[in-house]
Amino acid sequence: MANSKHNIFDELPEEVRLYIFRLATLKISQAEDIGVDYSSLEAVALKERDWSDSAQRALTVKLTIVLVSKEWKRIATEMLYECIRIEHGTESLIRALEKKADPSLEFDHGQWVRRIEISPHIKDFDPFNPLILCRILECCPAVETIVRSAALGSCGVKLLAPRLPPDSNFPSLTSVKRIDWWIPGRTTRRLQIDASPNHISGFLKDLLLHFPNLRYLTLSGFHYHQWDSHQDAPLSLSQPLPLLTTLRIECHGSLRGSQGLESAISLNLPNVTHYIHGGNFPITQAFAKTFGPQIRVLELINVDREPEILDWIELTKVLNICVNLEELSLQRSMTPYRDTAYGSRVLSVKMKSLERLRINLDTSGNLGCPSLSKWVLSELVAPKLERVTLHGGWRADWAQLDCYPLLLQWASRDEKNRVLEVVEW
Helix, strand or coil: CCCCCCCCHHHCCHHHHHHHHHHHCCCCCHHHHHCCCCCCCCCCCCCCCCCCHHHHHHHHHHHHHHCCCHHHHHHHHHHHHCEEEECCCHHHHHHHHHCCCCCCCCCCHHHHCCEEEECCCCCCCCCCCCHHHHHHHHHCCCCCEEEECCCCCCCCCCCCCCCCCCCCCCCCCCCCCEEEEECCCCCCHHHCCCCCCCCCCHHHHHHHHHCCCCCEEEEEEEEECCECCCCCCCEECCCCCCCCCEEEEEEEECCCECCCHHHCEECCCCCCCEEEEECCHHHHHHHHHHHHHHCCEEEEECCCCCCCCCCHHHHHHHHHHCCCCCEEEEECCCCCEEEECCEEEECCEECCCCCEEEEECCCCCCCCCCHHHHHHHHHEECCCCCEEEEECCCHHHHHCCCHHHHHHHHHHHHHCCCEEEEECC
């Protein structure tokens, strides 16, 4: 009998082989890329996300897999199109999306697209009339996430609203659940066509108006400038976003204006419950004044590499407005003490609904400072608080900090069923 190689892998069910292929092509940002709902302490786009290198390496492995054999190509081709990146070769991309993987199939490659990334570096289409992006959206009826990725160290170019031909409409997709949008902070005079102070404009505004099932919106990268009563608010959209539950803002600059802070945000978000913010804290105050009683989860992040300078008096005001807050996430470098003319003093706050506190081990210059733990132990009045979660590092790292014994003391006092846990890297 002639010897023949017995390939066990090819005998596995197709769905098992596809799952193995996916494991072989995981990338650094995989968790953020595939999630459409809130996940605590996600990577900060302006500081931590790897927008290109890991994605390119994953794509290279995928291309290698589909070239092994016709069988592997038939199984794994959909992986090539699950996440597409728009930067150059856009016409070729459209032709690929419109092509059928097999003449017997009823759908084309675009059916597999779940995530679209639009590069900040536009190379082969007009950013001031991005009609070609509408064509791509029309090819991807099942896309769930749309991203305008960050251009670190570059001002980038803003995408304006497309000038649609007569008898044509902007694509309306019910499948889109999440938009992460990087907004250029500054624009040169030559390119400053859209001079509106409202950051929700242009192509981004069209997306928000035509995706009725949007649940998660990230706005990052922009800088605030002064505005007056004759201009739109920096964040303004008249049409409601009825299914949006999570708003994430990462910004820079100082907020100044003749209007009150409550005028900085003019959004209709009837069901928003999660708010994540990094950067300009007055915007958090403005958001809390409008939506405070709705908020169940509040997360404060650092968008810069230096520790965040946070006015704890102002934070206390926000926490007092968010009367139904159930979960609070802070960075380790955020301290509840404020220097005054009479020395440092601690500020107390009562949070009757708070059930969980998360503390992230960030880039604080003084990691051993126990001030945040003292606040939890002595000044945080939260009768329902049962769990404190420490994120980042290893348990041994936390154990060496001055704050750890104080948190252990909090967990063991009053004979209550409290939990202090460490989520390690």
